[in-house]
Amino acid sequence: xxxxxxxxxxxxxxxxxxxxxxxxxxxxxxxxxxxxxxxxxxxxxxxxxxxxxxxxxxxxxxxxxxxxxxxxxxxxxxxxxxxxxxxxxxxxxxxxxxxxxxxxxxxxxxxxxxxxxxxxxxxxxxxxxxxxxxxxxxxxxxxxxxxxxxxxxxxxxxxxxxxxxxxxxxxxxxxxxxxxxxxxxxxxxxxxxxxxxxxxxxxxxxxxxxxxxxxxxxxxxxxxxxxxxxxxxxxxxxxxxxxxxxxxxxxxxxxxxxxxxxxxxxxxxxxxxxxxxxxxxxxxxxxxxx
Numbered sequence: 001x002x003x004x005x006x007x008x009x010x011x012x013x014x015x016x017x018x019x020x021x022x023x024x025x026x027x028x029x030x031x032x033x034x035x036x037x038x039x040x041x042x043x044x045x046x047x048x049x050x051x052x053x054x055x056x057x058x059x060x061x062x063x064x065x066x067x068x069x070x071x072x073x074x075x076x077x078x079x080x081x082x083x084x085x086x087x088x089x090x091x092x093x094x095x096x097x098x099x100x101x102x103x104x105x106x107x108x109x110x111x112x113x114x115x116x117x118x119x120x121x122x123x124x125x126x127x128x129x130x131x132x133x134x135x136x137x138x139x140x141x142x143x144x145x146x147x148x149x150x151x152x153x154x155x156x157x158x159x160x161x162x163x164x165x166x167x168x169x170x171x172x173x174x175x176x177x178x179x180x181x182x183x184x185x186x187x188x189x190x191x192x193x194x195x196x197x198x199x200x201x202x203x204x205x206x207x208x209x210x211x212x213x214x215x216x217x218x219x220x221x222x223x224x225x226x227x228x229x230x231x232x233x234x235x236x237x238x239x240x241x242x243x244x245x246x247x248x249x250x251x252x253x254x255x256x257x258x259x260x261x262x263x264x265x266x267x268x269x270x271x272x273x274x275x276x277x278x279x280x281x282x283x284x285x286x287x288x289x290x
Contacts, residue, residue: 026141074241087196101273167196236271
């Protein structure tokens with residue numbers, strides 16, 4: 001059962017989300033939850049809202065109900081936040097390479113909560129050009145089912161031109177087909193100097209684009225040029241980063257910290273996988289009956 005304290009936490013996060021989205025109506029489109037439900041929660045008239053809907057809202061807002069996980073500022077999160085802020089303030093475009101398990105999702109969620117006009121798209125293997133733009137518009141609070149690439153792109157530009165310091169963040173870009181990848185060129189051309197763009201991927205994104213450049217494949221040189229001719233490579237979390245997160249989550253015994261860190265190393269013994277750390281802390285808490 002969802003208790004009242006948890007409900008208030010969700011409502012507060014929802015309220016912040018609506019402020020950053022610009023309105024409850026815009027939040028409705030990006031969260032994919034009805035305006036009536038949002039209105040009831042915000043106006044303290046939620047007595048008839050089922051627990052399943054509270055869980056759905058929590059998931060949409062990135063709130064974990066099963067176990068509270070506390071994040072600490074790490075070097076990767078600081079570097080990623082700095083790039084996001086630079087892109088937003090100065091309408092810069094970045095290609096960002098992040099290692100899996102580096103804390104990217106937490107940084108993204110925090111940045112979206114703390115700033116207005118941040119629009120986010122998470123790609124899948126079969127995301128088409130129109131689907132990417134439709135998802136971008138949903139993040140902007142607009143539901144569009146039109147399939148025309150030009151019409152969708154024009155609508156994105158129309159919205160961007162009315163906003164202050166907007167930034168578009170497109171995640172897991174290495175997964176998409178070529179046509180969708182190259183659609184970034186048209187997006188950049190339309191919003192250059194009006195909007196920041198952050199394109200995020202694993203090292204596979206860099207490899208894909210560098211391989212395309214070396215083989216002189218069409219469009220890869222144009223895309224690379226729009227990224228400023230280089231990638232911003234975010235370092236993996238270090239052991240010091242991992243220790244800071246462990247202490248924030250109540251693991252203070254030095255032996256326990258070192259044991260978990262040793263079990264969380266990647267191929268590089270000095271780098272840590274934050275997902276692995278979270279799993280091991282969860283296991284430790286179960287053993288302690290927490």
